[in-house]
Amino acid sequence: LTLIAMSTIVLSKVSYFENYKKQFDFINENLNVAHVFETNHLSDCIHYLINHNKQAAIAHNDIKKKYQSLLLQVNTLTNIIKKHSTEIANHQTNKE
Known part of the structure; x- marks a missing residue:
């Protein structure tokens, strides 16, 4: 995967x-519970709040x-990017 694809x-x-x-x-x-309290029925208010x-x-x-799930995927991609960066750095070092 390229860095652009990972991003x-x-x-x-x-x-x-x-x-x-x-x-x-x-x-x-x-x-929004504001309209619920306009009613006179306390049981309706309680039922609404429970729901x-x-x-x-x-x-x-x-x-x-x-x-x-997203955090796990981001961490996985971050590790892939780090590994890829290390491999590129090692490859460039070996060329020299």
Whole structure:
């Protein structure tokens, strides 16, 4: 793999992660609880908040898993780049 190809892979993975972050932000925006408290039914408010917390936890766990996967891939690519750089340096040293 060339450095440009590896950079492209990393950028696509970062973009993928950013899309999950946008989804998480979208969920939080849609779950704005201000309108819930206009109702007089406390049980409705409690039910809504429980569902909100569950959805936020699910989204958070999904983003965390995706981030860990992305981090592993970035570390793998970083190691490949280091190895490639070392091989090039050794090859250039051997030429001299």
